[in-house]
Amino acid sequence: MTDTCLCKLISTEEIEEIKAALPQQSVIARLAEFFKVFGDPSRLTILYYLSKKELCVADLAALAGMGQSAVSHQLKILRLSRLVKTRKEGTVVYYSLDDEHIQELFDVALQHVEEE
Amino acid sequence: MTDTCLCKLISTEEIEEIKAALPQQSVIARLAEFFKVFGDPSRLTILYYLSKKELCVADLAALAGMGQSAVSHQLKILRLSRLVKTRKEGTVVYYSLDDEHIQELFDVALQHVEEE
DNA sequence: CCCATATATGAATATGTGTTCATATACAGA
DNA sequence: TCTGTATATGAACACATATTCATATATGGG
Numbered sequence: 001m002t003d004t005c006l007c008k009l010i011s012t013e014e015i016e017e018i019k020a021a022l023p024q025q026s027v028i029a030r031l032a033e034f035f036k037v038f039g040d041p042s043r044l045t046i047l048y049y050l051s052k053k054e055l056c057v058a059d060l061a062a063l064a065g066m067g068q069s070a071v072s073h074q075l076k077i078l079r080l081s082r083l084v085k086t087r088k089e090g091t092v093v094y095y096s097l098d099d100e101h102i103q104e105l106f107d108v109a110l111q112h113v114e115e116e
Numbered sequence: 117m118t119d120t121c122l123c124k125l126i127s128t129e130e131i132e133e134i135k136a137a138l139p140q141q142s143v144i145a146r147l148a149e150f151f152k153v154f155g156d157p158s159r160l161t162i163l164y165y166l167s168k169k170e171l172c173v174a175d176l177a178a179l180a181g182m183g184q185s186a187v188s189h190q191l192k193i194l195r196l197s198r199l200v201k202t203r204k205e206g207t208v209v210y211y212s213l214d215d216e217h218i219q220e221l222f223d224v225a226l227q228h229v230e231e232e
Numbered sequence: 233c234c235c236a237t238a239t240a241t242g243a244a245t246a247t248g249t250g251t252t253c254a255t256a257t258a259c260a261g262a
Numbered sequence: 263t264c265t266g267t268a269t270a271t272g273a274a275c276a277c278a279t280a281t282t283c284a285t286a287t288a289t290g291g292g
């Protein structure tokens with residue numbers, strides 16, 4: 001880290017101003033955690049299916065072509081991120097989306113991806 | 117993977133219908149890659165600063181409290197993801213956002229994060 | 233040309249992560 | 263209560279990834 005050029009291009013006041021408006025580290029960390037959840041094809045697939053229909057674990061595994069254990073592990077992550085909710089009926093656990101913003105996120109991301 | 121319960125809760129037609137509407141694996145992979153880029157606090161911080169102002173590498177490093185090399189590595193990832201663009205002036209390279217959807221993504225994510 | 237400086241890059245390392253396997257737990261039915 | 267089934271969980275492994283260090287590349291000034 002050769003810090004020869006320490007912000008000589010913008011003024012000290014400007015630096016402080018921009019820095020002050022930076023969201024708290026904790027907020028940034030939570031944002032990163034949030035996005036990280038979407039950064040995996042398996043979870044994305046699960047979320048897509050759940051956006052169509054409430055589904056049980058076994059059905060999700062069959063649809064996504066994943067093992068039951070793998071799906072269960074990923075669902076735990078989605079649960080802890082408060083992106084999905086569960087409904088239990090006997091031994092079957094039904095999962096569904098618990099965030100109305102997911103579709104919106106998909107749309108914005110698709111816009112970017114589809115721009116070549 | 118004990119597949120005893122293979123989609124007995126939804127009909128075969130429904131399965132096919134839902135499966136058919138699933139975006140191509142390649143699209144899902146690209147979506148995941150896109151989100152993964154946002155899933156890191158350092159990159160998020162860099163993107164935040166760039167959303168305020170065009171900045172050179174050294175200034176970004178100073179603002180984000182990162183080493184020059186680390187910033188450069190992350191900027192390469194952001195460049196390859198087509199999220200930032202560069203402008204060269206002498207030996208100084210200025211970075212700025214190259215995607216008008218980033219702010220929108222931030223907003224949606226913040227909404228989720230701030231909901232407790 | 234040579235030097236100083238801004239940025240980029242490659243190797244190495246430490247840490248994180250997704251899947252699998254084996255197993256535990258929970259619940260319904262006989 | 264015993265059995266079968268749906269889901270959850272923990273350990274282990276393979277793989278990805280962010281940072282650091284050292285160094286390369288590029289550009290402008292003298």
